[in-house]
Amino acid sequence: MRAAVAGAKGHTMTALTDAAPDLVEVRRAVDSVLVEFLAAKSRSAPPQLPELLETLRRFLFAGGKRIRPLMCVCGWYAADGHGDPEPVLRAAASLELFHTCALIHDDVMDDSDTRRGHRSVHASLADRHRSRNGPGDADRFGTNAAILLGDLALTWSDELLHTAGLTTAQLRAALAVVDAMRSEIMFGQYLDLLGTGRPHDSIARALTVSRFKTAKYTVERPLHLGGALAGCSAAVRDACTAYALPIGEAFQLRDDLLGGFGDPAATGKPSTDDFRHGKCTVLMALAVVRATPAQLRLLHALVGRPDLTEEQADAVRAVLEATGARLAVERMIARRHRRAMKALDRAPFPEAAIETLRQLAHAASVRTS
């Protein structure tokens, strides 16, 4: 039986005494927190700000799986959280605002004009500047405004967390988790940057990047945050980690496959970008390790070329297939999925939370977007 509980501000969330949380409903509740937060910001912002706010709002609601907020709410349920769900939803939503900062800055760094099937934030701000005939170089304006908008999203993520209505114990625990999470994602991004530009053969290094950049950031820390809000035990926290790291790695490995072989209509990103930027994924490192001399020459000649053509991208894909790298990554995903399922079998979580984490693990491993 599924019982609906209304949060303090009327957000509805399924109570988890004896049923799995309704993820669609949680997602809707998180989005409604974000809508309200941004609406309040619109009312208090100086007159020239609506353009920036509107850009942020459109970006946030153009798509996004809300995986981090969902994981946060699951962490709360996993730790048998009780009471008013509203502060938990607000804390969960704050993760999405932080993620917005990461995505906006990421697109600036990659110079990607497309995200979620739309113009990326810096490209869209440049378009606006151009269309109103603003002074100076429009692309430069777009980039600069996007750096600021990312910083603002980060700042607002803080504010949403701080004003979430948490108790003192919850607030202190939440801040510690969020601080760790943020350092980790920055480390991961930097390690990724260091290895980007040309293919390398270090599978271990690519896995380290994926652990910091994705497994900890996207799954482990959001679960920990939810757990911390419920005052969880060390055993629950460790069980979250045991599930999170393999499934987070599987999530990133799937991302790498989608980056090279995905349907741009589904992913919202061109499928040549990773090759153009010379992203050193596990997929690419595996291909380098297994390549014949001729295949290796091809990878070194093409991966990291900003002017890579579709035909050249197809040649890279052919090497990823022929070396068996693509298949090996599929196997790594399956292995990690199994490991996460085993961790769930042993986890001291309520049955309903386990069921939801199973669903999420499946979605993370087999998704197409």
Next chain:
Amino acid sequence: MRAAVAGAKGHTMTALTDAAPDLVEVRRAVDSVLVEFLAAKSRSAPPQLPELLETLRRFLFAGGKRIRPLMCVCGWYAADGHGDPEPVLRAAASLELFHTCALIHDDVMDDSDTRRGHRSVHASLADRHRSRNGPGDADRFGTNAAILLGDLALTWSDELLHTAGLTTAQLRAALAVVDAMRSEIMFGQYLDLLGTGRPHDSIARALTVSRFKTAKYTVERPLHLGGALAGCSAAVRDACTAYALPIGEAFQLRDDLLGGFGDPAATGKPSTDDFRHGKCTVLMALAVVRATPAQLRLLHALVGRPDLTEEQADAVRAVLEATGARLAVERMIARRHRRAMKALDRAPFPEAAIETLRQLAHAASVRTS
């Protein structure tokens, strides 16, 4: 009489029962907090991070007036703060880490290769990448790594504040002030960006930018933070504002003059940058308002030109002089300084705090760097 008080970790700070705080000593104590914080980060960071940490450390200690931490400590004294100064010093130091993020991102946005007389962060990271023959475009690497390092500095600013040893009441009050401060600086930066690129005649708009970007960010909110840590009354808070806004505007107006007429050896920045970027300062808006048609044509032709020569910069300077804009700004600074002094005369602060705020106001208004 000046009494020295040792903070929890051995930082020494002058007690303010009957003497003005020793600003040199406060500055040293703040720097020692930063040194310790970064050393702890070095010990816990993954192996590839030292380069990033070293860059951050060199940037932080290459200079900087530490005006925001000093204002924060003054706010605490103004509100008659008592007890262990260590948490106050740590909170004050966290403002400097946030400021480091703002400066790093600022230099990326302005594409400025020089800061504090040294290579700016993105330029220095690009140099390193080039010298180790790293993959891809070195300038792009430098820019991207600097965006990340700025984000990391912001994150660590949070962490330093959260782990400052504040009581719950202090922490909640501090978070509210810091959240407001951060939104304000982002607003100010964005308004600044909107007006940058060609000269305009709106003195009011330039003053709004300086209020958000500097007066509130550099003086008002740091004072409020210190005040909040001492649990200050609304009267003390308002008195901080009455002092802060005029002196903060004076600080920015002096900055504008130094940007156009300062000695690069003292400011650490080329004195043509503001003209090249087309920064719309009060100084420039005044010149536009007062210019003859010929002078106006000259400003429109030269201000905002990325390839501006030294001779052309001299021609712009001549217009700023001839229109009386430079002198008018000097008068505005003097007027704001007087207004701040009057506010201090009425302020319900201990005499010693008033004396120190007088010194700081003088330094902000007449400085040469």
